[in-house]
Amino acid sequence: xxxxxxxxxxxxxxxxxxxxxxxxxxxxxxxxxxxxxxxxxxxxxxxxxxxxxxxxxxxxxxxxxxxxxxxxxxxxxxxxxxxxxxxxxxxxxxxxxxxxxxxxxxxxxxxxxxxxxxxxxxxxxxxxxxxxxxxxxxxxxxxxxxxxxxxxxxxxxxxxxxxxxxxxxxxxxxxxxxxxxxxxxxxxxxxxxxxxxxxxxxxxxxxxxxxxxxxxxxxxxxxxxxxxxxxxxxxxxxxxxxxxxxxxxxxxxxxxxxxxxxxxxxxxxxxxxxxxxxxxxxxxxxxxxxxxxxxxxxxxxxxxxxxxxxxxxxxxxxxxxxxxxxxxxxxxxxxxxxxxxxxxxxxxxxxxxxxxxxxxxxxxxxxxxxxxxxxxxxxxxxxxxxxxxxxxxxxxxxxxxxxxxxxxxxxxx
Amino acid sequence: xxxxxxxxxxxxxxxxxxxxxxxxxxxxxxxxxxxxxxxxxxxxxxxxxxxxxxxxxxxxxxxxxxxxxxxxxxxxxxxxxx
Numbered sequence: 001x002x003x004x005x006x007x008x009x010x011x012x013x014x015x016x017x018x019x020x021x022x023x024x025x026x027x028x029x030x031x032x033x034x035x036x037x038x039x040x041x042x043x044x045x046x047x048x049x050x051x052x053x054x055x056x057x058x059x060x061x062x063x064x065x066x067x068x069x070x071x072x073x074x075x076x077x078x079x080x081x082x083x084x085x086x087x088x089x090x091x092x093x094x095x096x097x098x099x100x101x102x103x104x105x106x107x108x109x110x111x112x113x114x115x116x117x118x119x120x121x122x123x124x125x126x127x128x129x130x131x132x133x134x135x136x137x138x139x140x141x142x143x144x145x146x147x148x149x150x151x152x153x154x155x156x157x158x159x160x161x162x163x164x165x166x167x168x169x170x171x172x173x174x175x176x177x178x179x180x181x182x183x184x185x186x187x188x189x190x191x192x193x194x195x196x197x198x199x200x201x202x203x204x205x206x207x208x209x210x211x212x213x214x215x216x217x218x219x220x221x222x223x224x225x226x227x228x229x230x231x232x233x234x235x236x237x238x239x240x241x242x243x244x245x246x247x248x249x250x251x252x253x254x255x256x257x258x259x260x261x262x263x264x265x266x267x268x269x270x271x272x273x274x275x276x277x278x279x280x281x282x283x284x285x286x287x288x289x290x291x292x293x294x295x296x297x298x299x300x301x302x303x304x305x306x307x308x309x310x311x312x313x314x315x316x317x318x319x320x321x322x323x324x325x326x327x328x329x330x331x332x333x334x335x336x337x338x339x340x341x342x343x344x345x346x347x348x349x350x351x352x353x354x355x356x357x358x359x360x361x362x363x364x365x366x367x368x369x370x371x372x373x374x375x376x377x378x379x380x381x382x383x384x385x386x387x388x389x390x391x392x393x394x395x396x397x398x399x400x401x402x403x404x405x406x407x408x409x410x411x412x413x
Numbered sequence: 414x415x416x417x418x419x420x421x422x423x424x425x426x427x428x429x430x431x432x433x434x435x436x437x438x439x440x441x442x443x444x445x446x447x448x449x450x451x452x453x454x455x456x457x458x459x460x461x462x463x464x465x466x467x468x469x470x471x472x473x474x475x476x477x478x479x480x481x482x483x484x485x486x487x488x489x490x491x492x493x494x495x
Contacts, residue, residue, distance in 0.1 A: 132458040
């Protein structure tokens with residue numbers, strides 16, 4: 001039963017390595033396709049980067065956006081704008097007072113292409129050639145601001161940053177904006193465009209990337225014994241959050257309830273998750289408490305599961321700690337096996353996967369699990385898995401460098 | 414090598430078209446950057462930056478405010494060429 005403060009999801013948009021919109025992304029996910037490919041450039045050779053592949057967008061933004069928009073937006077904002085326009089149209093372009101409409105769009109890295117291009121220009125040609133739009137393009141709030149300008153949103157435009165948890169945190173904050181009464185509708189999500197040789201080299205330097213260069217499609221393999229790191233991806237996911245009251249008043253289609261938010265920090269290490277998963281467990285418990293959903297009612301988890309050796313293990317233990325025996329009956333999906341890791345976009349795209357899993361009552365598959373790691377005792381969905389009828393709930397986990405833990409609980413309407 | 418005024422107009426129209434999305438043939442000499450082409454100050458500075466590079470000239474900031482029309486800019490650039 002919904003109350004006035006309830007928040008629902010009424011629109012979704014995405015551009016990912018699997019497809020240029022939500023429908024094509026979802027179809028590719030159900031088909032178990034990988035978005036990872038060998039890069040069609042000479043970065044690996046030229047810069048001696050040990051990784052020669054990534055999960056690039058399926059549809060390039062210049063196939064979708066007019067040229068002037070491409071020129072004045074960093075790719076991270078381009079991706080967000082494509083996803084936001086789809087989400088807004090999908091929601092039926094709700095009529096809402098500008099003062100009651102907000103945006104929260106996060107990027108984990110920010111406008112790295114713009115930053116580095118401008119630095120190259122400065123060094124090669126001097127200050128006079130640095131373009132005046134450089135700062136509005138590189139600032140990390142640029143995607144949130146462009147979406148705000150597009151929609152004329154005046155309730156606030158925010159860009160919370162928490163590395164790979166950013167997209168989920170943005171949605172969590174959007175939910176809170178509606179609950180606290182600041183807004184009736186919030187366009188929220190995450191974006192990332194960091195497939196550039198510098199971040200690729202830097203992630204490789206931290207030994208967090210898979211180096212399975214001969215088999216890009218098989219490289220992201222969460223829960224497999226031979227996993228060796230994540231695959232750098234790019235893209236954006238945006239949802240339209242709306243108060244249940246506002247959605248009902250306009251007769252909007254409701255995909256799911258955005259029922260609970262759990263936010264914690266590890267207070268432990270910059271890049272390693274706390275070994276006992278205390279922060280992760282606390283985040284999921286907080287989200288469940290917030291949503292008033294019992295662990296026994298959770299039927300699906302979209303795991304953070306980036307395909308790193310240690311990260312997957314700690315998360316699996318955390319999920320079991322929270323769900324107990326129910327963990328044996330929860331279809332767990334690690335969709336990064338197909339999309340790669342969209343960093344700041346990941347939590348938002350995975351929220352969309354989680355919403356669709358509830359709406360379509362089908363958990364997407366986890367691919368590349370040829371030899372399940374015996375240490376990871378969970379009910380892994382390796383093929384699309386039908387979910388039960390009736391009211392059901394799911395958890396979407398997102399974690400980030402810095403020890404950020406975000407859990408979202410979603411339920412059927 | 415100095416560009417002819419016609420070459421400058423053509424090149425400038427390409428820059429303006431990229432910046433605004435307007436067709437190049439709508440960027441004619443008598444058009445006002447602000448009133449006809451709806452170009453704001455940040456876009457104008459982008460056009461100046463790109464024009465300086467393309468035509469190898471310097472367009473001082475103090476001069477930009479005098480460039481009301483596309484024709485003004487073409488004349489300035491033509492005169493500023495070495």
